[in-house]
Amino acid sequence: MSGNIIEVRGLRTQFGRHVVHDGLDLDLRRGEILGVVGGSGTGKSVLLRTIVGLNRPTAGTVRVFGEDVAALSGPAREALERRWGVMFQGGALFSSLTVRENVEVPLRAVPDLSPEARQGLAELKVSMAGLPWSANDKYPSDLSGGMRKRAGLARALALDPEILFLDEPTAGLDPIGADAFDRLIVELRDALDLSVFLVTHDLDTLHACCDRIAVLAENKVLVSGTMAEMLRVDHPWVHEYFHGPRARAAMATGRAKE
Numbered sequence: 652m653s654g655n656i657i658e659v660r661g662l663r664t665q666f667g668r669h670v671v672h673d674g675l676d677l678d679l680r681r682g683e684i685l686g687v688v689g690g691s692g693t694g695k696s697v698l699l700r701t702i703v704g705l706n707r708p709t710a711g712t713v714r715v716f717g718e719d720v721a722a723l724s725g726p727a728r729e730a731l732e733r734r735w736g737v738m739f740q741g742g743a744l745f746s747s748l749t750v751r752e753n754v755e756v757p758l759r760a761v762p763d764l765s766p767e768a769r770q771g772l773a774e775l776k777v778s779m780a781g782l783p784w785s786a787n788d789k790y791p792s793d794l795s796g797g798m799r800k801r802a803g804l805a806r807a808l809a810l811d812p813e814i815l816f817l818d819e820p821t822a823g824l825d826p827i828g829a830d831a832f833d834r835l836i837v838e839l840r841d842a843l844d845l846s847v848f849l850v851t852h853d854l855d856t857l858h859a860c861c862d863r864i865a866v867l868a869e870n871k872v873l874v875s876g877t878m879a880e881m882l883r884v885d886h887p888w889v890h891e892y893f894h895g896p897r898a899r900a901a902m903a904t905g906r907a908k909e
């Protein structure tokens with residue numbers, strides 16, 4: 652296998668007559684943080700859901716660790732799914748469970764794990780996601796938006812994934828909270844040797860975190876590369892996105908990687 656741990660080739664995604672992706676190719680390289688950007692409705696979240704097998708491709712293939720996701724079922728599929736963690740927009744937490752219990756949910760699939768060990772592991776992930784100890788016993792409705800995101804991150808980390816999928820992790824956070832979340836993503840990638848697929852609209856996040864960026868437009872990955880490469884792309888939407896007023900503000904914050 653190449654250094655790509657995700658390979659999407661010729662992906663077509665269609666809902667009725669609505670074509671979302673057509674001939675989409677994308678790679679995630681081992682150890683990188685890939686930022687996936689694009690206008691609203693270009694299919695970023697659908698792409699994430701398709702890669703993790705929640706949406707079946709109309710055509711094309713999605714390979715993760717060399718395995719064709721759509722072709723797997725049963726224990727083989729479950730084994731593959733244990734190698735990634737997903738933080739959905741809004742956290743997607745169970746409202747009737749505490750934070751600790753939410754993080755314990757994926758751990759219930761691990762055989763021979765005692766309830767005490769499961770609880771201890773969940774508490775470790777809660778702390779790795781930057782939440783205080785007191786958050787363990789709280790319900791999602793008792794948490795701020797930023798804390799709910801961190802709880803969602805803790806659950807995504809529950810099974811020691813190799814790939815972390817993040818869907819708009821900083822959306823709705825204040826700038827200081829977003830900045831802290833960006834730093835946490837990089838720290839976790841470095842400490843845990845993760846590869847990260849990160850859907851975002853946040854230009855600051857792209858500057859602070861991402862090794863490469865993939866731009867979704869015209870139903871496919873129009874371009875991908877480093878921020879420096881994106882700045883040279885001569886396409887109207889890409890140019891406006893990376894050179895517009897918000898982009899200039901993001902570059903001026905001094906958080907740029909390059």
Ligand SMILES: Nc1ncnc2c1ncn2[C@@H]1O[C@H](COP(=O)(O)OP(=O)(O)OP(=O)(O)O)[C@@H](O)[C@H]1O
Nearest residue numbers: 666669671689690691692693694695696697698852
């Ligand atoms: N299950 C579904 N059935 C029908 N259409 C869907 C379904 N899921 C997504 N879509 C459509 O696919 C398109 C892409 O949606 P998606 O949520 O991936 O966009 P996005 O790029 O993540 O947008 P945003 O940046 O606004 O979150 C949208 O037009 C959406 O309405």
